Amino acid sequence: MAPIETFAAMLALASSARAAPFVPQWTASQWTTTVYSEPTPTPSPYAISHHNVTSHGPYTGPPATTTGALSTSVIASSIPPAPPAPQIVNYPADGKLHGDQPLPFTPSGGIGTNGSVPMYKVASDFDYQSLALALYHEWIELDLFHWGLATFSDEEFDAYGINAEDRFLLQHMADQEIGHASVIANMLGPNAPKQCTYNYPVSNVAEYIDFNQKLTRWAEAGVYGFLGHLNSGPAATMLLQSITVEARQQLIFRQFGGQFPMPEWHTPGIPQSWAWTLLAPYISSCPYNQTRLVWQNFPALYILNQPNPARINGSAAWNETTGGYANSLSTAGIPADQLCANASTPGMDCPAAVSNNRSLPLSYPGRQVFLKWDAPGRLVGPNNSYVTSTNVAQPRFAAWLSQLNVTYTPLLNVSAQDRTAYTIQPDVSTWKGDPAVNGTMFMALTDVDLFVTPYNVSLINPHVAALAVYQAG
Template identity: 85%
Template sequence: MAPSTALWAAGLLTLVSNIRAVPVVSETTTTVFLEPTNLPSPYAISHHNVTSHGPYDGPPATTTGALSTSILAPSIAPAPPPPQIVEYEADGQLHGDQPMPFTPSGGIGTNGSKPIYKVASDFDYQSLALALYHEWIELDLFHWGLATFSDEEFEEYGITAEDRHLLQHMADQEIGHASVIANMLGPNAPKQCTYNYPVSNVAEYIDFNQKLTRWAEAGVYGFLPHLNSGPAANMLLQSITVEARQQLIFRQFGGQFPMPEWHTPGIPQSWAWTLLAPYISSCPYNQTRLVWQNFPALYILNQPNPARINGSAVWNETTGGYANTLSTEGIPEDELCINSEDELSDCKAAVSQNRTVPLSYPGREVFLKWDAPGQLVGPNNSYVTTTNVAEPKFAAWLSQLNVTYTPLLNVSLDDRTAYTIQPNVSTWKNNPAVNGTMFIALTDVDLFVTPYNVTMVNPHVAALAVYQAG
């Protein structure tokens, strides 16, 4: 069993306090050095290798739907910005007394109060519980790939023994990430589950990894600045920066340019949970339930396929909805970029790959199909997809610092199909906003939102998916 939050906090304090002063005396001065003694390490959380994988085939769940209490309103009404931010004069001068030398006034958690590394609200708890679900699946997924695919299968894609050691190391990193979050949550923190992965070969496995680590990373960026507990946010920040590096590594393993975007987007928690839940098969009895919404799946019928030399010339080459993971099934050998002898179109694992044929481009017609609500998803099929939207009208492209809307065309509510046009927008000059591993949601309004309040669009979301723009 994991140590309690109190023990974790005590362990951190012990690490800080268990240092003794050692005087070194010369003829003229006495210098004191701080010498660490035997510093104890907090226990890593108990974990095991998951032995069962595949879709859930157990009895119907006795409890279904998201965790809920009394709901005050169908959506949160807009409010004016905080006056202290509007009124502050950003002129480079100091406007308040300094609490100590070389320190400006202001800031949060800077008044000398002792940090407590635990959640401080329902918002904190549910957000960190979601993050822990992600750490658990990554711990299993990284190990599962190494156990499932042979060295020869990895080598075929240019993933060497050293690369596989890196993959093992990234799995070990998840032990630390899970330990930090579980200790901040306490004894009811979510436990390891069983999982179902939509992959059958190394190319699909790597693609699913790079997509999962992107929405896990983006999910934390979305809620991190909103946490009530600054100390918890600080701990989580030190984990999610490693997660970002993992996502980059998986793009490199897949022969993609490591970081085409200039800014990594943040997404709402319900988006991250929607994308994750279908790949969790079952969880232990009395597992902590989440409050977040599960939106219907959005299928991108011509999802760009990084396994192809021409990744945009595709139709129905994914393993399913939500992640829209690439599929290599039925693609002729001479159209797979792994077999290309041209260095400008091959996609073996590399530090960087500059491919001449882009995965997507402005003006591309993107064909869409979405599920009806009411599908059972997630652990033990105990969560239910929901939406308030009767008729989607827009595609919301969430990438970098933007949410850009394009109208849905040729909408069929009977077939739940439509298409839209990939927009030609830039975050900055020479920086296409639609790029990298990003997100598309179908909405019924083109609500103006920005990175800090993108959650406000949730009541208007009809379906959701990952889009492989670059």
């Protein structure tokens, strides 16, 4: 039998010939032989070219000559609601078959099931901009995982409970990002975003691990938000097979940080503009003529009493973050006897472990959450070339996006001059016994309490004033 190209090799081949369809290079007659012979080793495709980024820190170069998101003519400021598709409303869902079967044991319906040859490439501006955003995330993760191993000593990792085998896992996760970046770049083509330089808000291992678990959460949630909307089903399938690994990376970083690995029953999806807003401040500069993105950058939301997983009592925190957007933890100024890494009592300690139960929750219903937010107009992102913006003059609600819910609570004691307020963490469940506000989740300030669901959550964007990650559990 002639050697068969690997699936990844076919993907690379399809990418290099952008206009040609993806066609397997074998015929039915090649499957008829019954003589066994040792298989010829199949050559593997080359991964995307990458390098170790040598420069880290905030952008210090000249002002950008091009600023703002990529844009053409904008048709409307928001999308009005419309009724659902009739075929979905009318389908009886009674467990019976309602159409002729295209094949034995195969029901009618489905998308991309008619035998047409799949094209593993983007099929619209929406696809391109969404996958380009995902590639920006893969590049920063590749660098961030390597950077931590190069920056902190073995002794520093060991002191935090992350041993040599754990560090090998971190190296392996960095290698996984090479494959993720290769898949997405092949589907995007020659103008796919390239590696950049980055600025990480961490100064020790505890802060590094927490920033990782927050970044991997919004990268994961950012893909879940658009995956079902892609025009290219084949591209969605390939991306899904990467993002499932990303989800496991997020779980690993929670375990490294001494947190319960997956307290939520459902992982939320967020709009692309949310993911880009959270990511862009940590990108310092990118190569000349780098592909620009269309997504909005919202102002930063600072959670002044953001729960701190490094504390024994994580909810007893005040100004213990490294800044807005990620609101990742800071250990600066916390007495040693209040750090759970130094505790030895079960329920109070937080060693790197498969699972930890904590006696004191990081947050709880009824907790006052104190907030401050930036005004729009700040330069952020690669080369300080993107500008934060919002349509909201005065926010009135906190939107808690977690699991399957977007729950609104009113902002209280609002100061328009200082841009401060507080709100109350809601007591709401997704299902009975499943607190909706849990895990590494998202908070936005809005001017209306717009009803949205997981599939149309991006409709909230015209009403967002500021955005942050909230560490509920």
